[in-house]
Structures are given as C-alpha cells and as structure tokens.
Amino acid sequence: MPLPIVAIIGRPNVGKSTVVNRLSALQDAIVFNEPGVTRDRTYKPAFWRDREFQVVDTGGLVFDDDTEFLPFIREQAMAALAESSAAIFVVDGMMGLMPSDEEIATWLRQQSVPVLLAVNKCESVEQGAALAADFWSLGLGEPFPISGIHGNGTGELLDELITHLPPANEIEESDEIKVAIAGRPNVGKSSLLNAFVGETRSIVSPISGTTRDAIDMVVQHGDQTYRLIDTAGIRKKKQVEYGPEFFGINRAFKAINRADVVLLVIDALDGVTEQDQKLAGRVADEGRGCVIVVNKWDAVEKDSYTIYDHEKLVRDRLHFTEWADIIFISAKTGQRVEKILDMVNIAAEQQKRRVTTSVINEVLEEAVGWHSPPTTRQGRQGKIYYGTQVSSRPPAIALFVNDPALFNDNYRRYIEGQFRKSLGFTGTPIRLFWRGKKTREVERVTANRATRVKEF
Structure with missing residues (x-):
C-alpha cells in the first residue's frame, strides 16, 4: 500500500x-x-x-x-x-x-x-x-x-x-517520476492537474493567483507512478508584492528544481510570451526534462495547417528548448491529455541515460569528419581529443580539447546538434564541458595543493 x-x-x-x-x-x-x-x-x-x-x-x-x-x-x-x-x-x-x-x-x-x-x-x-x-x-x-x-x-x-x-x-516504495506543472497565471495548470487525477484536486478559478502553494498529487499510469506538482503562476518579479504570491512563486521555483520533468504550460490564445521564454530558460538552466504543453487548443479556430503554424511559432520563440516535445491539448475537454505522460516517460528516461565513451567518440569522429573545427587567423585550429559522459540528470559530456577558446558558439552548437542527431536525448537538456590543457593543469595543481594541505 x-x-x-x-x-x-x-x-x-x-x-x-x-x-x-x-x-x-x-x-x-x-x-x-x-x-x-x-x-x-x-x-x-x-x-x-x-x-x-x-x-x-x-x-x-x-x-x-x-x-x-x-x-x-x-x-x-x-x-x-x-x-x-x-x-x-x-x-x-x-x-x-x-x-x-x-x-x-x-x-x-x-x-x-x-x-x-x-x-x-x-x-x-x-x-x-x-x-x-x-x-x-x-x-x-x-x-x-x-x-x-x-x-x-x-x-x-x-x-x-x-x-x-x-x-x-x-508500505511499498515506488520509483516515482516527479513532474512539475509550471507556467504563467491562468494558463490552465490546475485544470491540467485535475484532468490527470480525474477529480477537483486543485481549485480552478479565473482569478489570477488562485493557486499559491506547490500541490503534490501521486497518480498511477500503467506500471509507473508519477508525483504531479501543481505550482503557483509565475509573473514578472516587478509585478509581485511581498506576501503569499511571493512565497508561492518561490515554491514554484523549488518545485521545478526538485522535478525530473517540467510541463511548461502555455496559453494557445496568448501564444509564447516573454515570461514563457524566461520560464523555459529557467527550466533549461536547472537541467530539467521538459514537455511544452500548449493548452486551450479547443478555443483556437483551426484549419488543416493551424497546428503546424502554431508549432513553428512555438519553436521559433522557444528555440533554446528545441529538444523538448510539444503537445497541443485541452485540459478542459481532456483532448490529448493522456498522451502527455508518454512524453514524460521519454524525457525522464533520456535525462538519466548514460552513453558509453566509445559511442560518444564515434559521434565526435563523424562530426569532425563532416565539419572540421574552426581555424584562427594565426593558423591555430581547434582539436578534439576525445569525449566522455561524466554525469546524468541532465546528461553531461566532457570534451577534452587543445584550447576551448578556439571553439566558437556556432561550432559548439554544431557538436551538440550532432550528439542529438545521433543519440537522441529527446526531452532533456545536455551539458557540454570543453576542457583544455590549461584547465586540466589548473585542476591538477589545485588537487595537489589540497592533498598537501590535508596531509599537513
């Protein structure tokens, strides 16, 4: 039980x-x-x-x-x-x-x-x-x-x-997936939680700020257990006064931090706002898996191209989370709600995924073969010696190179894109750490000093 x-x-x-x-x-x-x-x-x-x-x-x-x-x-x-x-x-x-x-x-x-x-x-x-x-x-x-x-x-x-x-x-322990439901006020977060649970678990009201605390609910879907966390709507900091809403937003940020996957809920009628962009950036910075949930899809006038046009708009505005799946739903009618947890499963699995060093280096070899690292005006070219995964949740890969400064942002994005193209990592951010000879030498000297101090 x-x-x-x-x-x-x-x-x-x-x-x-x-x-x-x-x-x-x-x-x-x-x-x-x-x-x-x-x-x-x-x-x-x-x-x-x-x-x-x-x-x-x-x-x-x-x-x-x-x-x-x-x-x-x-x-x-x-x-x-x-x-x-x-x-x-x-x-x-x-x-x-x-x-x-x-x-x-x-x-x-x-x-x-x-x-x-x-x-x-x-x-x-x-x-x-x-x-x-x-x-x-x-x-x-x-x-x-x-x-x-x-x-x-x-x-x-x-x-x-x-x-x-x-x-x-x-009492039986379960390997549950923690899922935070985050977004701006009145985008339908509490309605979505109630749709998952099948009961009025969170109070739903058109009044902004109805939900003030982070609300946990455990649900079972197939053999998997999920802890769904409804959060307070997150507004711009300058619009929030000290009091219950201030505390509620802090709880929302804590819920994002302790979640495995975040459902970023967006209002289909409003589109992607600046605040949605900031929230998506926060989710990515925290290293959490993400599914972008566009709610109130039932209220949008549609033709055969509408969903593709909306998806392109969302992708363009949230280009820094292009790795996240997008789903268009209606929490009010239940349209496609049952498919969200399947996407959560994928994101949670990919977030804790580990890839062998040999596979990582095969991807690097192919990527460098198609597109060589850039060369400076002085004739110095970046070299990637090898890579290895150093952690998961989110997946982090260390790339050992001659000098990280020789790799510009475009090339770094190219390498990340090649990892995603070859290995997937759908629904989760990945971290790439570019480690040069100087970096490794500083770490070696620091470790030696720490050892001497400990021995002393």
Whole structure:
C-alpha cells in the first residue's frame, strides 16, 4: 500500500501550516499572518520513529460563509479527510475555544477517521495543560498542547498518531517520476492537474493567483507512478508584492528544481510570451526534462495547417528548448491529455541515460569528419581529443580539447546538434564541458595543493 495520509484540519489562522512544517521533512508550507493563504490541499512527506506518512495541509474551514474561495476550500478539506488514515484537528490555545471549533468538531465526530486534537500556540510548557483543558468539551478525546513553532508536545502527539497508521512493513516504495506543472497565471495548470487525477484536486478559478502553494498529487499510469506538482503562476518579479504570491512563486521555483520533468504550460490564445521564454530558460538552466504543453487548443479556430503554424511559432520563440516535445491539448475537454505522460516517460528516461565513451567518440569522429573545427587567423585550429559522459540528470559530456577558446558558439552548437542527431536525448537538456590543457593543469595543481594541505 502507498504511504498513509494524515489530514491537518482546523479553522483559519490557527497555525495549521506551521504544524505541517513542524511535522514535514520539507518544512516549506507557506506561513503568513493572513486568513486564506492555504487554499488547496498540499501534501508533504513526514516520518516519526519507524513510520513514514504524508501530511496534507488544508485551508481554514468555515461552514457558514460561501464568499470567494471558502466553498472550494471546504471541498478540498473534505476530500483530504476522505483519503486519510487519521486527522489532526488544530485549534488555537491562545484564543481559546471558539464556536467555529465546535462546528468543526461536530462534523469530525460524524466521520469514520480517527481524530487527534492538537492545541497549538502553547509555547509555554507550564501553561500548556491549562490552555488545553478548555478543549475537552469538544468530545474528541485528550487535547495535546503543542507549539508548531518550537515543537513542544509534538512528540507525544506523534506517538499517539502512529498507533492509527499501518505498520512500516506494509508500505511499498515506488520509483516515482516527479513532474512539475509550471507556467504563467491562468494558463490552465490546475485544470491540467485535475484532468490527470480525474477529480477537483486543485481549485480552478479565473482569478489570477488562485493557486499559491506547490500541490503534490501521486497518480498511477500503467506500471509507473508519477508525483504531479501543481505550482503557483509565475509573473514578472516587478509585478509581485511581498506576501503569499511571493512565497508561492518561490515554491514554484523549488518545485521545478526538485522535478525530473517540467510541463511548461502555455496559453494557445496568448501564444509564447516573454515570461514563457524566461520560464523555459529557467527550466533549461536547472537541467530539467521538459514537455511544452500548449493548452486551450479547443478555443483556437483551426484549419488543416493551424497546428503546424502554431508549432513553428512555438519553436521559433522557444528555440533554446528545441529538444523538448510539444503537445497541443485541452485540459478542459481532456483532448490529448493522456498522451502527455508518454512524453514524460521519454524525457525522464533520456535525462538519466548514460552513453558509453566509445559511442560518444564515434559521434565526435563523424562530426569532425563532416565539419572540421574552426581555424584562427594565426593558423591555430581547434582539436578534439576525445569525449566522455561524466554525469546524468541532465546528461553531461566532457570534451577534452587543445584550447576551448578556439571553439566558437556556432561550432559548439554544431557538436551538440550532432550528439542529438545521433543519440537522441529527446526531452532533456545536455551539458557540454570543453576542457583544455590549461584547465586540466589548473585542476591538477589545485588537487595537489589540497592533498598537501590535508596531509599537513
């Protein structure tokens, strides 16, 4: 069975995200002193003693208000509870027992999930028991006084929690592919995640900035497991004020960094914007696999040439990611969505691919035979002695040459193009390191100095 899930439930501003950060190994849930910062349900890995599990952060529950996002937040919290092995109900010890706490407790008592009561903001151990005493009346068993900030009392809470989780030997590990869904605001990232999952996993709204955190969801397709990560829309830095959106964009960049493959979502109606170009450049710089997903294709008026014209426009604007596959989809109707994961598989496989030194040198020999390295006015010509792959994710190849300065950008692009033509590497960037005699001599001297210092 997969990792068990523990839902964190409570009204707004009781410190749920702070508690999630305390329990989670990632500790990156957005914490900001403003109600409604957390909207979707966000999953974070956690462990205690011999148990691994996932904590799912949820938005603040309000039952008697249907304004803005509150109905969607309720829907997300209920969905989180339905898939959980246990729940932690977080209340505010400093504020005391509130009528909304009683409403939530009444609802939780009607569920079939074991519920633990965590009285947060009990920073003082001496006052913790007194602050927690008021919450016995909720009828959810013993209230545990804790501090999400300092960690006081969380050990006792977790000791009780793991009694409700399955034994460690029943949990199966999976070799999952991490897929970040990134793009500008309102290009359909959350709709795409929901299309993959087949349920309302992320709140979809025409309001820009609806998604604020990086939202993980594990899905199975055939024999392969995927961790899909929906991210906040990334706008230009100068347009972003300090606050929830600022933190959300930072989480989006972190999601790109921890992903194996990035789905770069582009609005078919807007075309490729300057911000899309910057995001594509960031994905390439981070060395992540990429699939370019052109969404809202159903809204485009088409003839038999439209898709080819659009693909050429996308390729021209994103020429520095020409190695990435492009797919035209509609997250709203589901058109071609199922084909995206096949492209993800290819990109993930190519990103971790290793090629033998003999094959690399065969490609180099053929490439140099067709197009010799450039010669300077002084008659100096570049020479490539040999190449070898030094790492993967992304594939990196070191080329040993007489002098890297003798190889201009055009020739370097030519060599990369020959590697792609002969070896593929579809869906992933590749790194070429041009290493000359001087470079190797500096590295040798540096290594010798380091050895002498260590011996001394």
